[in-house]
Amino acid sequence: MTTHRARSGRVTIHDLAREAGVSVSTVSKALNDNGRMAAETRARIKRIAAEIGFRPNALARGLLSSRSFTIGLLTNDTYGRFTLPVMAGISEALVDHGVSVFLCAIEDDPALGKIHVDAMLDKQVDGIIATGKRIDRSLPVDLAGLPVPVVYAFTAGAPESVTFTADDAQGAALATVWLKKVGRRRLVHITGPEDFVSVRERASAFAKEAGEDAPVHYGVWSESWGHQAIADLWSAGERLPDGIFCGNDQIARGVIDALRERGVKVPDDVSVIGFDNWEILAEQTRPPLTTVDMNLKELGREAGLMVLALAEGRAAEPGLRKLPCKLVVRQSCGGTQID
Amino acid sequence: MTTHRARSGRVTIHDLAREAGVSVSTVSKALNDNGRMAAETRARIKRIAAEIGFRPNALARGLLSSRSFTIGLLTNDTYGRFTLPVMAGISEALVDHGVSVFLCAIEDDPALGKIHVDAMLDKQVDGIIATGKRIDRSLPVDLAGLPVPVVYAFTAGAPESVTFTADDAQGAALATVWLKKVGRRRLVHITGPEDFVSVRERASAFAKEAGEDAPVHYGVWSESWGHQAIADLWSAGERLPDGIFCGNDQIARGVIDALRERGVKVPDDVSVIGFDNWEILAEQTRPPLTTVDMNLKELGREAGLMVLALAEGRAAEPGLRKLPCKLVVRQSCGGTQID
DNA sequence: AAATCATGAGAAAACGTTTTCTCATATTGA
DNA sequence: TCAATATGAGAAAACGTTTTCTCATGATTT
Numbered sequence: 001m002t003t004h005r006a007r008s009g010r011v012t013i014h015d016l017a018r019e020a021g022v023s024v025s026t027v028s029k030a031l032n033d034n035g036r037m038a039a040e041t042r043a044r045i046k047r048i049a050a051e052i053g054f055r056p057n058a059l060a061r062g063l064l065s066s067r068s069f070t071i072g073l074l075t076n077d078t079y080g081r082f083t084l085p086v087m088a089g090i091s092e093a094l095v096d097h098g099v100s101v102f103l104c105a106i107e108d109d110p111a112l113g114k115i116h117v118d119a120m121l122d123k124q125v126d127g128i129i130a131t132g133k134r135i136d137r138s139l140p141v142d143l144a145g146l147p148v149p150v151v152y153a154f155t156a157g158a159p160e161s162v163t164f165t166a167d168d169a170q171g172a173a174l175a176t177v178w179l180k181k182v183g184r185r186r187l188v189h190i191t192g193p194e195d196f197v198s199v200r201e202r203a204s205a206f207a208k209e210a211g212e213d214a215p216v217h218y219g220v221w222s223e224s225w226g227h228q229a230i231a232d233l234w235s236a237g238e239r240l241p242d243g244i245f246c247g248n249d250q251i252a253r254g255v256i257d258a259l260r261e262r263g264v265k266v267p268d269d270v271s272v273i274g275f276d277n278w279e280i281l282a283e284q285t286r287p288p289l290t291t292v293d294m295n296l297k298e299l300g301r302e303a304g305l306m307v308l309a310l311a312e313g314r315a316a317e318p319g320l321r322k323l324p325c326k327l328v329v330r331q332s333c334g335g336t337q338i339d
Numbered sequence: 340m341t342t343h344r345a346r347s348g349r350v351t352i353h354d355l356a357r358e359a360g361v362s363v364s365t366v367s368k369a370l371n372d373n374g375r376m377a378a379e380t381r382a383r384i385k386r387i388a389a390e391i392g393f394r395p396n397a398l399a400r401g402l403l404s405s406r407s408f409t410i411g412l413l414t415n416d417t418y419g420r421f422t423l424p425v426m427a428g429i430s431e432a433l434v435d436h437g438v439s440v441f442l443c444a445i446e447d448d449p450a451l452g453k454i455h456v457d458a459m460l461d462k463q464v465d466g467i468i469a470t471g472k473r474i475d476r477s478l479p480v481d482l483a484g485l486p487v488p489v490v491y492a493f494t495a496g497a498p499e500s501v502t503f504t505a506d507d508a509q510g511a512a513l514a515t516v517w518l519k520k521v522g523r524r525r526l527v528h529i530t531g532p533e534d535f536v537s538v539r540e541r542a543s544a545f546a547k548e549a550g551e552d553a554p555v556h557y558g559v560w561s562e563s564w565g566h567q568a569i570a571d572l573w574s575a576g577e578r579l580p581d582g583i584f585c586g587n588d589q590i591a592r593g594v595i596d597a598l599r600e601r602g603v604k605v606p607d608d609v610s611v612i613g614f615d616n617w618e619i620l621a622e623q624t625r626p627p628l629t630t631v632d633m634n635l636k637e638l639g640r641e642a643g644l645m646v647l648a649l650a651e652g653r654a655a656e657p658g659l660r661k662l663p664c665k666l667v668v669r670q671s672c673g674g675t676q677i678d
Numbered sequence: 679a680a681a682t683c684a685t686g687a688g689a690a691a692a693c694g695t696t697t698t699c700t701c702a703t704a705t706t707g708a
Numbered sequence: 709t710c711a712a713t714a715t716g717a718g719a720a721a722a723c724g725t726t727t728t729c730t731c732a733t734g735a736t737t738t
Contacts, residue, residue, distance in 0.1 A: 010486055022717075024696095025719075025720090026716090026718070028695070028696055029696085029717090032696080036714090036716060036717085037715090038716065038717090041717085055457065057463060057695065058695095060402055060694035060695040060696090061695055061696075063396070063399055064694090064696055095454060095455065100443075101441065101442050102439045102442070103430065103442040105427055118394065120439070121394060123397045123409070147349055222623060223623045224623065224625070250623065280418060280420075284561060284562045352725065352726095353724080362687070363688090364687075364690090364726080367726055368726085373726085375684090375687085377686060395724080395725065396723090398725090400726075401693090401725095402692095402694065403724090403726055680738085681738075682735100683734105683735080683737085684734090686732090686734105688732100689728105692725100692727085695722100696721100697722085698719105698722100699719085699721095700720095701716105701717090701719095702718100703714100704713100704716095705713080705714070706714085708709100
């Protein structure tokens with residue numbers, strides 16, 4: 001057994017070539033199934049490579065191919081509620097292709113954003129995915145004119161860019177139809193701030209399904225707003241709702257707590273449905289929350305595959321792609337089957 | 340204005356050398372403040388570099404220096420509640436040093452773990468940080484004998500490794516002392532499963548401060564357990580507590596809800612304190628939760644700086660480093676000052 | 679005036695791969 | 709038997725940097 005380690009401590013193709021008694025070019029061709037070569041030689045080289053644990057240096061490879069098999073993920077969603085599933089999807093989609101992901105949290109800070117973008121470019125990322133908390137705000141960093149493709153997920157993209165988001169209207173319709181399906185007729189929508197595009201899209205889909213006169217109450221994205229909204233409705237007292245579609249799970253949680261405090265049974269008296277399927281919240285609510293899932297992981301997958309495609313030079317039609325939401329049935333609406 | 344772009348589309352040092360009318364070696368030395376050179380030449384090269392937007396290719400640089408200015412972050416905390424702040428701290432600490440972070444979510448899957456570790460090594464990371472959900476479990480991947488330094492944060496490390504975690508005992512003491520300070524005398528501890536090392540450390544610190552006879556109730560990490568525990572205590576009815584130290588914020592949330600349902604006022608009748616400072620939950624609890632913060636972001640910073648130090652060849656004493664927790668005072672205990 | 683020294687800048691090697699040539703030998707066809 | 713072709717494998721260039729070495733030129737010392 002001869003020694004085969006270079007000074008760097010990592011096994012290089014030269015060590016392998018020496019060990020196998022061939023040239024580095026032969027080794028390279030053997031391992032990449034390129035070139036002409038005796039099958040026996042190829043097999044022997046591969047065997048020895050496995051034995052001594054040779055793994056090609058991706059830096060060297062990337063230098064030559066001008067592909068780094070690396071993409072950058074830019075996010076300002078510090079808390080990560082939306083970003084995390086998206087990230088998981090991206091990572092899952094790309095790991096099979098040998099692509100790694102740089103995580104760059106920019107916390108709404110333009111200076112930090114620039115630093116991260118520069119660092120990514122220096123490191124020759126093959127592409128960038130920008131992701132955020134809402135589809136109608138863009139990240140505080142200029143991604144136009146970069147030498148690599150950029151895909152936007154859950155954040156506003158540049159004109160002529162590829163952008164992915166959830167189909168808010170379809171999700172809201174899903175929720176509203178479900179409330180009707182479990183027999184509810186007096187529906188209300190308690191949701192977030194009206195300046196969110198998502199809020200408006202969901203509200204108008206709700207109106208379409210529930211009737212134009214079905215009340216919509218705008219507020220903020222908090223439990224206490226849900227609580228407050230119920231207090232307001234019940235103190236007004238006229239034509240109390242029997243089905244409540246909430247703009248997110250936190251609001252739904254507040255709504256359910258407020259109903260319980262008033263002795264209103266969920267789902268016996270009133271059905272409540274949320275939005276986001278923030279599992280740790282939705283599952284712990286009593287009763288567990290039926291809610292709309294935006295399929296963020298799938299959205300991440302698609303974004304990952306898209307940036308990969310663009311990096312490989314395949315063209316893609318620019319524009320906003322809305323991915324369908326799905327219903328997650330738990331117990332806060334009654335009903336059991338998913339369709 | 341001559342053209343200075345190479346075919347790759349990115350400006351290289353050769354383009355810059357041509358533009359400046361000097362050799363590439365001179366350019367390199369100029370930009371890195373190395374070598375001997377007329378000050379005027381250096382300045383001129385720097386100016387032109389900025390003009391044409393030259394940024395050195397980190398791959399090429401890394402190939403030569405055998406440093407990639409990249410580290411890998413391995414995590415199995417899919418939900419990200421613990422990992423996210425740690426990540427933020429790591430990123431924040433390293434971005435100043437030009438180091439980028441590969442995010443590798445392995446979801447408790449050994450095969451996926453191996454894939455990610457191999458990918459990181461291929462990409463010549465300068466070091467790896469492993470992070471998880473609890474200090475007494477290790478990631479399902481073998482990080483021993485890797486050619487790069489490994490630092491563990493919030494997960495069990497290999498023997499002789501550098502590991503960071505929060506000081507559970509100190510945090511629990513902080514909470515218990517605070518309950519006494521706001522005048523509570525009949526303390527109980529409602530916490531998670533006893534097989535967690537953290538749970539046992541917190542419980543024994545609680546016992547030390549609250550008295551060995553102060554009751555400790557073990558359960559699970561959920562709101563409903565907090566709810567249940569209060570139901571049990573109040574139905575037993577003997578010597579009801581006036582101060583409750585909860586093992587995490589979710590339990591505290593369940594406890595507070597259960598107390599409210601029984602007409603017990605928080606914090607007037609009973610003080611409740613949580614653990615984790617999971618802000619989105621702690622802030623939305625009514626009343627907002629006083630809780631113990633594990634300083635995970637700071638933990639991430641330290642881990643980041645440590646892996647950097649090790650990567651640069653500086654030695655560090657192996658062992659478990661416990662970082663202090665801090666108290667975050669909101670309204671669920673009464674009292675106002677932090678100390 | 680000759681020898682020494684400081685200065686500024688370029689040439690070339692190196693990092694670890696992949697790829698394109700080139701070339702010797704073996705095989706085939708007439 | 710001689711040429712044409714296949715086959716196997718190596719040499720060298722390339723990717724974009726950094727670093728070490730070399731070499732003019734001009735300034736300083738004897």
